[in-house]
Amino acid sequence: MPLDAFDPDILQDFLTESGELLEELEGDLVTLESTPDDLELLNQIFRALHTIKGSASFLGLTNLVDVAHAAETALNAARSGEVVVDRNAMDLLLEAVDTVRLHLQQIPAGEPLATPNPAVVEGLTRLGSGEPIDASQPETQTATIESAQSASGADGRVISRLELPANKTDLIEFLLADLDETLAQIDAQVTALREEAERAEAADALVELGETLARSAEFFEFSQMAELAQLLNATGQTLPSLGETHTASLLPRIEAVASILREQAEGLAANNVITCPVETLGARIRDLLEGLDPEDDLVLAEDATAQDVLRLDGVISSGDTNDTPPNPDAPGAEPEPADAAPQQASTPEARAEPPASTPAVEQTIRVEVGRLETLMNLVGELVLQKNRVAALARQLESTEQLEGEFREDITVAAGNLDRVTGDIQVAVMRTRMQPLDKLFGKYPRLIRDLAKKTDKQISLVIEGGETEVDKSVLEELGDPMVHLLRNAADHGLELPADRVAAGKDEGGTIRIVAAHEGSHVSVRIIDDGRGMPRDRIAAKAVEKGLATEQEVAQLSDREVYRFILAAGFSTAAEVTDLSGRGVGMDVVRTNIEALKGTIDVDSTPGSGTEITIKIPLTVAIMPAMLVRVDEEIYAIPLANLLEIVRPESGRVSTISGQPVLRLRDSILPLLSAQKLFGTDPHSRGEAPFAVVIQHNDRAFGLLVSELIGQQEIVIKPLDEMFDHKGPVSGATVRDDGGVSLIVDVAQMARIAEHQTDE
Amino acid sequence: MKILLIDDSKTMRNIQKAVLSQLGYTEIEEACDGQDALSKVGAFAPNLLLVDWNMPKMDGLTFVRNFRQNDKTTPIIMVTTESEKSRVIEAIKAGVNNYVVKPFTPDILSQRINETLGRLAA
Structure with a gap:
């Protein structure tokens, strides 16, 4: 079903809803890893995924449905206790969630949905059938070898990830733009071939187009595309000299070639190399070009379509009743996992699930942010006018020209106006407020990945996530927070062995504590790691010319630690891929200051570091x-x-x-x-x-x-x-x-x- | 292994020649533009061509188009600048087998040459 046929509102609702569900889902999954027996949690995850899948299939988002379905199958097996969600399973599930998230980003951008990593789909499906994942094949998550990534469809199409050397990757976007044009020309010429009067000229043009396309395809090592382009070239050379019967058999085949090329080009746009079984098609075209008499059953009617040929020559399976032209989603939708048995078992149960089983949320209405901004501005004006009226009332009070009662009325009215305006201001501000959990909800996953990368054991504790801040504050806070968490995980916390040696628990803890403080919100990031060495920071500050030795000697610890916020300051002995490039902390400071906030650093060597961010509730x-x-x-x-x-x-x-x-x-x-x-x-x-x-x-x-x-x-x-x-x-x-x-x-x-x- | 170097700048030719001889290629002929190159390909019969894009009289692209009319197989590596990258696809359509962006290191050029010849052999 084509996506465009739907009301954009429906699609928008789907995107918003699925985005929210996905965020919850991710947090729940990370929690599940530590409590794999929590059936209620499992059910919750299953339901969220199922809701997304249900809407997606309705919208014809086949690639998304595929990956969601595979994850659902695996979760279902976990629900019935057939499999345990271990680390490998969690990696697969999280990657599936990543793919769905990517899809949700691709839809509004108008891009075709990426084909899910076949290794993930396969792994999850296998989990669903009760087979444990073979731990000796950890490549499932990072498979880079083409063969490992290839998905073989029932119709013989093979889809593999596009893998090119860097210098060619740089050019692929230009190729795609060019392919579009070339294919349009090829289509036009192929259509013109049908007209006898235009045939010779069109054939000539095809010689050129075929050769040019073959060159591009060979450069990028798309061997099948090159082969098909060569067929166009050869056809262009020979077609004008062929007889009626041969031409009649050839024309739909050439149209078929053009349609496969189109499909491949569309695949490339989504980073997929699509290979079709074209051996028979190619052989028959070459036979026809050599003037060999086609076998009886291969003589096609004059009105045969490219679709007929694709079926006859085995490019798509003959049982395939799908008459629509191939689209990039179709291949992903076609292949059904080989072991369909467990799936069938799970499907009826899945269907029984009420489709509207969204988690209980407050009743909401979605309003464009722009409207709220307008409202906020108007309230700002109102506050100004209220102030003005209040000032006038005060003036009146001090003059003797007015009747006492009238004067009192004005004062009361001004007082009421003040109160109501205040209430409106708070109410409007609250429409823009969102709980920090919206942001913090992403961090369990971040910490999990960081822990994995650094070989550390890290637990994350979040307190005060319900604290609300203005939407713009929430958005701006995201980057600095991620940076600070990375720092804490990468530099702050020690490796398990070092922690034990220092007499601590093996696992480190990072705490995020948020709270209201008057008109401000404070967010503290506290780790129980090694803390920061005052001496090294002081020495570095002197080296960088930020202060003299005498000066640093007089500074308090906190003042010394503040140096890490200066531009270009880094004490990390080595730069890791996680953090420590020396550009981070001053960016954090700049971001926070842009919010009219402050940032404060405190640290105790041996027992940890605490960073406190204070930001105003609203900036307006x-x-x-x-x-x-x-x-x-x-x-x-x-x-x-x-x-x-x-x-x-x-x-x-x-x-x-x-x-x-x-x-x-x-x-x-x-x-x-x-x-x-x-x-x-x-x-x-x-x-x-x-x-x-x-x-x-x-x-x-x-x-x-x-x-x-x-x-x-x-x-x-x-x-x-x-x-x-x-x-x-x-x-x-x-x-x-x-x-x-x-x-x-x-x-x-x-x-x-x-x-x-x- | 005979290589034809086509570049209007003598300095560039010398640099490339130095890189090539460092890589062990010694049979090198030079041409200073497309026309010059066309007149030399017959007698020299190169196994590989390194073509600059911007040249007087006949630019690299035109040269490739002309050359490919008679010779469909001898590998051509286009030497381009970063800013010409968006046009490389034109060169590919004209029949270029690979390209290398200036300035390149001996390693990169060697890699490109090996890639190009390797694919031809395959």
């Missing part, structure tokens, strides 16, 4: 402190604000020419907002307040003229044309209708740090 609206600097009003994110002091003259002093603020036991660098923003370089305006701002464990003071108050601000990005030199990260509209710039705390912290360095 935040509470801020408004301050006046000369005539301008600036907004400082409240989250970074530690305290506000009014330094007495004795508290401000200079150390080596730089102003500092003495605050209780510590000495903080002190910045002048007037200088930074250049509001009025000549002004000797008062700046009696010091706002103490913290960023990444570093605090500094900022001198401002006046404190205005706290306000919810909506962050508006700055135009690219904006070339204000000061450290600002955005702008906002205040409740009095004016515009304020938002202070870039990170940039300011760097300026402060630099200042103390000098």
